[in-house]
Amino acid sequence: MATIYDVARSAGVSPKTVSRVLNGDGPVGQRTRDKVEKAMSKLGYVPSNAARAMRSNRSGLVGLITGAISSTPSNVELSGLPELFIVQGIQRAIEPLNMTLMISDTGGRLDRVPQLMRTFAEHRVEGLIYVADYHKKVDLPDTPGIGKVVIANGYDEQGTPCVLPHDEKGQYALVSEAITKGHRRIGYLTLANALDATRLRTAGYARALADAGIAYDPALVIEADMAEPDPEVETQLLWDAIDRMLGLENPPTLLCMGNDRMAMRAYGILRSRGLNLPGDISIAGYDNYRTLAETLYPPLTTVELPYAAMGVRAAQLLMSLIREEGQAPSEPQLVSGPVCWRDSVVPLVKPNTNVTPIGRKKT
Incomplete structure (x- = not known):
């Protein structure tokens, strides 16, 4: 393997001149520079980045x-x-x-x-x-x-020093905008309570309600997911949480989900109970996994995790x-990240009286 001394001998210059060409730390004439570069190319010389890093304290x-x-x-x-x-x-x-x-x-x-x-x-x-x-x-x-x-x-x-998603702000923006669309009974089916994201997003949910003068109802916030993935248990938890929400004397008109995956499962659970989405109840997620959110029907309103x-x-x-x-x-x-509004959340012009603990009222 060629060394800096081999390059110097081939170019007819000193090792210091070769070093100046390599590091750009001193004046070298163009003719001399050309001779050094030609010698390096001929010999297949590869500079030692490790050695240069030790000298300059900059490794790149x-x-x-x-x-x-x-x-x-x-x-x-x-x-x-x-x-x-x-x-x-x-x-x-x-x-x-x-x-x-x-x-x-x-x-x-x-x-x-x-x-x-x-x-x-x-x-x-x-x-x-x-x-x-x-x-x-x-x-x-x-x-x-x-x-x-x-x-x-x-x-x-x-x-x-760290960079984090603004979970509190994302949930706040979603719930605040939903309130302006007429929703005042907003359920929140959260991720596992042990997660930092759940704590922060729940705080955003509560702050949006407070800013709109709406009392916080603990019955509308239910943990519906697990920290460790288990699809079977997660589906059971979500079914139970939705069942509790629909069983309330004054059920929610909008269900906010901890993430888009939960929202997708909720679509199936609600439809199995005879509910129309979003005619009978609106759904929102969190994450904005576009492959999922944009292909659901109706397309899912969600918050983008940037x-x-x-x-x-x-x-x-x-x-x-x-x-x-x-x-x-x-x-x-x-x-x-922004709230991505799609067709799963509709403006509410009047209270929803079609939802019962079983599902949708027959008309």
Whole structure:
């Protein structure tokens, strides 16, 4: 393998001159530069990035740890690809910055994260982004030499700079707009209560009601999903939650679901009870998995989780830290998405009297 000294001998210059051509850290005449570059090409010389990084403390490398590759769900139509969309957003933001993104997958094993971080430190990455599989608290090891760290779709107790979805704002926007469309009895069938997203979205739901002068009714908020996936149990929970909602003396005119997958199941449950959607009851989801939301009938009103934008923001935040452009933010950077209004929610002109605990009244 050719060395810098071989290039110098072939070009008839000093090793220092070759170094100046490689690093751009000193004046070199064009004729001399051409001779050096011709010699490198002839000898097949490849510069040692590791050695250059040690000298300049700039490797041009950014590390990314994710589980998106190994844990891609088999049924994308039902679950979406949140982690992968975040990774794609990061890649789009890093690509034009003359930086190289090094991606490592956990293989679904969180115990691999410390070793992956040590490996990135050995490669002298200038910064690292850790992508959580959903909005949650994470625990990253303190790894010397790792440079700057940003967490996407998660946070930790140490206050590491992070980017999160604005769950509270999304649910607030959905419920507020539904109220302006005449809905005052709005049910909320939530994801598992243990999730941060449930806590925040429920707070947004409650705030929207309060701002409209509508009293919060605990009977209209029911946990209808599990933290650990189990389709059979989840369907049973959702059936029971809908049954309770329809059994209320004053049932809701709109059911907000924890995500689009739950909304899809609710379509079937409600129709099995003889209800027309959205004529008898409106439905809204959360996530905006377009493959699902746009193909349901009627198309599903839902809130977009801006995963790609979160990835871009995480990359931008990391680059600003690497360039030391101001102090690291003390609070999470929240990224919001729009409410995507479709035909599953209709304006309510009068109270719905067609819904009974069994289903739809016969006319």
